Amino acid sequence: MEANDVVTLKTVQKAADTLSGHVIMTPVKTDETLDLLSGRRLYFKCENFQKSGSFKFRGAYNAVSRLVSSNGSTAHRLELVAGSTGNFACGLAMAAQLHGVTAHMVMPDNSPECKKQMALSHGASLTLCEPAAQDIARTVNQVRDATGAVFISGAERPDVISGHGTMGLELLRQVPAMDAVVMPVGTGGMLTGVSVAIKSICPEIRVYGAEPEVSNCAAMSLKRGERYAFPRFPQSVADGLNGNIGKLPWTYIQRNVDEIFTVSEDEIKNAMRLVWERMQLMIEPSGAVGVAAVLSDSFKERAGGCKNVAVILSGGNVDIDKLSEIL
Amino acid sequence: MNTNAEVTLQTIEEAARTLAGHAIRTPVETCETLDLLAGRKLFFKCENFQKSGAFKFRGAFNAVSRLVRSNEPTQRELHVVGDSSGNYACGLALAARLCGVSAHVVMPNNAPECKKQIVLSYGATLIQRERRQDFPQTIKQVQEMTGAVYISGSQNPDVISGQGTMGLELLQQVPDLDAVIMPVGGGGMLAGVSMAIKSICPDVRVYGAEPEVANQATLSLQNGERFVYSYVPRSIADGVVAGIGPVTWTYIRDNVDDIFTVTEDEIKNAMRLVSERMKLVVEPSGVVGVAAALSDSFRARAVGFKNVAVILSGGNVDLQKLPELLLM
Numbered sequence: 305m306e307a308n309d310v311v312t313l314k315t316v317q318k319a320a321d322t323l324s325g326h327v328i329m330t331p332v333k334t335d336e337t338l339d340l341l342s343g344r345r346l347y348f349k350c351e352n353f354q355k356s357g358s359f360k361f362r363g364a365y366n367a368v369s370r371l372v373s374s375n376g377s378t379a380h381r382l383e384l385v386a387g388s389t390g391n392f393a394c395g396l397a398m399a400a401q402l403h404g405v406t407a408h409m410v411m412p413d414n415s416p417e418c419k420k421q422m423a424l425s426h427g428a429s430l431t432l433c434e435p436a437a438q439d440i441a442r443t444v445n446q447v448r449d450a451t452g453a454v455f456i457s458g459a460e461r462p463d464v465i466s467g468h469g470t471m472g473l474e475l476l477r478q479v480p481a482m483d484a485v486v487m488p489v490g491t492g493g494m495l496t497g498v499s500v501a502i503k504s505i506c507p508e509i510r511v512y513g514a515e516p517e518v519s520n521c522a523a524m525s526l527k528r529g530e531r532y533a534f535p536r537f538p539q540s541v542a543d544g545l546n547g548n549i550g551k552l553p554w555t556y557i558q559r560n561v562d563e564i565f566t567v568s569e570d571e572i573k574n575a576m577r578l579v580w581e582r583m584q585l586m587i588e589p590s591g592a593v594g595v596a597a598v599l600s601d602s603f604k605e606r607a608g609g610c611k612n613v614a615v616i617l618s619g620g621n622v623d624i625d626k627l628s629e630i631l
Numbered sequence: 632m633n634t635n636a637e638v639t640l641q642t643i644e645e646a647a648r649t650l651a652g653h654a655i656r657t658p659v660e661t662c663e664t665l666d667l668l669a670g671r672k673l674f675f676k677c678e679n680f681q682k683s684g685a686f687k688f689r690g691a692f693n694a695v696s697r698l699v700r701s702n703e704p705t706q707r708e709l710h711v712v713g714d715s716s717g718n719y720a721c722g723l724a725l726a727a728r729l730c731g732v733s734a735h736v737v738m739p740n741n742a743p744e745c746k747k748q749i750v751l752s753y754g755a756t757l758i759q760r761e762r763r764q765d766f767p768q769t770i771k772q773v774q775e776m777t778g779a780v781y782i783s784g785s786q787n788p789d790v791i792s793g794q795g796t797m798g799l800e801l802l803q804q805v806p807d808l809d810a811v812i813m814p815v816g817g818g819g820m821l822a823g824v825s826m827a828i829k830s831i832c833p834d835v836r837v838y839g840a841e842p843e844v845a846n847q848a849t850l851s852l853q854n855g856e857r858f859v860y861s862y863v864p865r866s867i868a869d870g871v872v873a874g875i876g877p878v879t880w881t882y883i884r885d886n887v888d889d890i891f892t893v894t895e896d897e898i899k900n901a902m903r904l905v906s907e908r909m910k911l912v913v914e915p916s917g918v919v920g921v922a923a924a925l926s927d928s929f930r931a932r933a934v935g936f937k938n939v940a941v942i943l944s945g946g947n948v949d950l951q952k953l954p955e956l957l958l959m
Binding site for chain 1: 954
């Protein structure tokens with residue numbers, strides 16, 4: 305940890321206090337079949353059960369809560385804007401509604417219908433744009449100019465990342481024998497927050513990210529030693545991970561993450577099917593990427609010594625009508 | 632076969648001891664959205680998380696386990712046979728494998744693919760038949776060839792006692808329980824759970840739930856005598872279209888407060904709610920109790936009920952079929 309870090313164990317612990325009673329302390333589930341397939345004991349953190357259907361609610365709630373506190377009496381006039389592939393929009397819309405604050409969401413037009421609907425159902429306004437980083441940024445700025453809304457970055461804002469980090473604190477309590485944790489990485493907020501929490505308390509626990517091969521900017525960045533960003537979003541079935549890792553997350557990922565494993569589209573679909581059919585849990589494709597990683601050959605080769613591995617099932621917002629396409 | 636002739640609180644408590652460490656003590660989940668829709672607190676017993684994907688494993692394991700114990704002196708190689716629309720076949724296949732016994736299951740041709748696959752994956756022999764009328768003869772053939780013991784999926788007292796263990800767990804897991812609702816097909820779950828609950832807390836109401844098109848239990852209660860259709864009704868709740876059996880009827884008649892019926896659309900709506908809001912994979916039969924809990928007729932009856940448990944009986948559904956199952 306460095307002296308001027310903006311995400312620290314302390315900020316994560318503070319977030320845990322803020323979130324207490326508002327986020328769900330999601331259960332950790334196990335499954336004998338998946339243990340057999342992976343060759344180790346797996347502990348699945350069920351963030352598909354989280355409010356708004358994914359872990360994003362944690363960071364969103366922490367950020368909105370702190371913003372509202374710091375705005376005191378004028379908080380009711382607050383308006384927020386964010387760009388998101390989907391789940392952060394859902395989480396932020398819900399967090400904003402709970403705080404009585406107006407939210408504007410900007411989402412790529414090819415986001416799952418259920419995510420668009422959920423953001424709207426929580427009272428957020430929705431603007432759709434092209435699935436490219438520049439288009440999202442430009443549209444967010446347009447909304448900001450038009451409404452005076454405060455921009456809440458799902459990838460860069462320390463309060464958001466600290467909120468996500470609370471999963472790390474919970475895992476340390478829920479899985480006492482944990483020797484590794486694996487989670488999907490898109491913009492890197494979850495990986496940053498959770499790695500800070502875990503490495504600050506138990507640095508010997510391995511922290512691994514998991515990415516689709518076709519959307520592997522974190523893995524590529526680690527390999528090159530500098531942050532890489534796709535100019536146009538890749539199109540993995542793991543729609544929530546089609547963004548690039550953020551600048552702030554990159555600085556932490558370099559320090560805290562032991563490895564990023566990449567998985568094929570088929571591996572993601574197979575993992576999703578396994579979790580649906582064997583564990584009776586609804587998870588979205590992005591939510592299955594950590595599972596795919598832990599079942600992969602490269603994990604068995606390079607992380608084979610880990611016996612008790614926590615895997616974060618990051619979310620469960622999936623269009624059921626599209627299921628046959630996805631699977 | 633050394634079966635208990637009756638189902639009592641004692642046989643259910645014995646079953647709980649037999650199942651301990653083998654069946655999963657499934658969690659009870661809640662959902663604010665569904666509470667709002669129902670107008671009360673709902674407690675969902677997640678038997679979709681049970682081994683082999685449905686509560687049927689409980690009864691199957693209790694029965695097979697007791698059979699093995701009574702067979703021990705003879706050292707004879709054991710075979711068991713059962714007939715099932717799906718989930719009991721899965722439960723029996725797994726129970727048999729865990730107990731080191733060979734299983735033969737007779738299933739209809741149109742049983743969900745996933746259930747057939749599960750049966751095969753547990754190493755059981757699968758025999759498919761076009762018509763349920765052919766089941767008894769097929770079972771007889773298996774018995775002649777293998778000496779297999781027939782274990783009815785809903786009428787065998789050990790099976791019913793096994794299902795009853797859910798009642799014991801619910802009383803422990805849900806304080807201040809006002810009522811329990813569960814799907815009813817052959818009646819094994821309703822018979823066992825109602826016996827457990829009424830023996831300990833007779834004030835807790837016990838309700839069954841079934842599709843309107845397969846309302847044999849409702850008509851039986853109304854008429855005061857067991858009624859079954861001469862045909863097999865068709866419902867998306869494929870696991871509960873069978874009529875209640877002669878053994879389960881006596882327990883249901885004596886212990887159950889009422890049966891609620893629900894439309895196909897209500898079942899689909901319940902599927903969508905549980906899937907989308909609770910992120911649980913459930914099958915249509917599994918949510919018939921949820922549909923009932925949300926229905927107008929239940930709401931009229933449940934005035935004053937604050938805490939209602941609903942058993943999600945299973946989660947074995949063909950994923951490819953899910954979109955059409957949810958289309959209304």
